[in-house]
Amino acid sequence: MYLIGLTGGIASGKSTVARRLVEHGAIHLDADQLARRVVEPGSTCLQSIVDEFGQGVLRPDGTLDRQRLGELVFRDEGARARLNAIVHPAVRELSGRLIAKAEEEDPQAVVVYDVPLLVEAQVDHPFDLVVVTSAPKRAQVKRLVEERGLDPIQAEARVDAQVSDEERRAVADVVIDTGGTIAHTMSQADALWVDIERARKAARERPSG
Numbered sequence: 001m002y003l004i005g006l007t008g009g010i011a012s013g014k015s016t017v018a019r020r021l022v023e024h025g026a027i028h029l030d031a032d033q034l035a036r037r038v039v040e041p042g043s044t045c046l047q048s049i050v051d052e053f054g055q056g057v058l059r060p061d062g063t064l065d066r067q068r069l070g071e072l073v074f075r076d077e078g079a080r081a082r083l084n085a086i087v088h089p090a091v092r093e094l095s096g097r098l099i100a101k102a103e104e105e106d107p108q109a110v111v112v113y114d115v116p117l118l119v120e121a122q123v124d125h126p127f128d129l130v131v132v133t134s135a136p137k138r139a140q141v142k143r144l145v146e147e148r149g150l151d152p153i154q155a156e157a158r159v160d161a162q163v164s165d166e167e168r169r170a171v172a173d174v175v176i177d178t179g180g181t182i183a184h185t186m187s188q189a190d191a192l193w194v195d196i197e198r199a200r201k202a203a204r205e206r207p208s209g
């Protein structure tokens with residue numbers, strides 16, 4: 001297996017890059033989706049969230065009111081840390097299991113683990129490559145406002161709830177500039193795939209022992 005950790009700020013283009021790598025043959029795992037799975041009704045995580053933040057973060061049907069909880073945690077660092085302490089260990093455990101399963105099913109698989117908080121949550125799966133998508137903050141805020149309907153204050157708060165691109169670049173093997181056109185992002189993703197294929201081929205041909 002070849003394991004890629006893909007990270008970057010909110011609305012920086014991680015999913016866009018991941019989708020392109022999937023078109024080339026990679027398997028995609030998404031930490032945001034896993035974070036939704038671990039808080040489904042009946043989960044211990046959801047119960048811990050209710051214990052911590054009260055019944056008010058549940059919708060009438062018993063599912064998590066994500067908007068309500070988001071309003072709480074993106075303006076309060078302490079609340080965010082308490083939520084992270086509940087959700088992140090469960091996501092870590094589930095992602096570890098799914099990565100192991102992907103390897104079992106296909107030892108040659110290229111797995112892209114899209115994990116927005118790779119730096120913040122100190123995700124330490126044994127990545128072969130860490131890829132960071134990077135766009136200027138004003139582009140991130142514009143996308144959140146225009147495409148996801150956040151107001152500019154909320155959008156800024158979400159960007160500011162994350163580490164800076166400098167901190168992400170410090171752990172990156174590859175940085176993809178996602179501040180330009182989509183076509184520019186795609187061509188960098190395509191070039192990355194060529195490099196990955198080359199590295200894997202060289203590893204296969206290397207005499208072992």
Ligand SMILES: CC(C)(COP(=O)(O)OP(=O)(O)OC[C@H]1O[C@@H](n2cnc3c(N)ncnc32)[C@H](O)[C@@H]1O)[C@@H](O)C(=O)NCCC(=O)NCCS
Binds near residue numbers: 069
């Ligand atoms: C606060 C919640 C309920 C808001 O839900 P919502 O549906 O509005 O957003 P969604 O989950 O789709 O996240 C969108 C983006 O917000 C950013 N984000 C999410 N959680 C966090 C966090 N704790 N700290 C910083 N940024 C975050 C990420 O860039 C993420 O891609 C939700 O994000 C959550 O449960 N967060 C804690 C778990 C977590 O850290 N998830 C991120 C990856 S593991």
Ligand SMILES: Nc1ncnc2c1ncn2[C@@H]1O[C@H](COP(=O)(O)OP(=O)(O)OP(=O)(O)O)[C@@H](O)[C@H]1O
Binds near residue numbers: 179
């Ligand atoms: N050069 C670019 N590269 C990537 N995305 C771009 C670019 N220009 C505009 N966009 C738009 O920005 C948005 C980025 O969203 P995407 O879901 O890929 O980001 P993300 O980092 O996965 O977001 P999130 O952290 O919320 O999961 C998309 O709507 C995309 O069309």
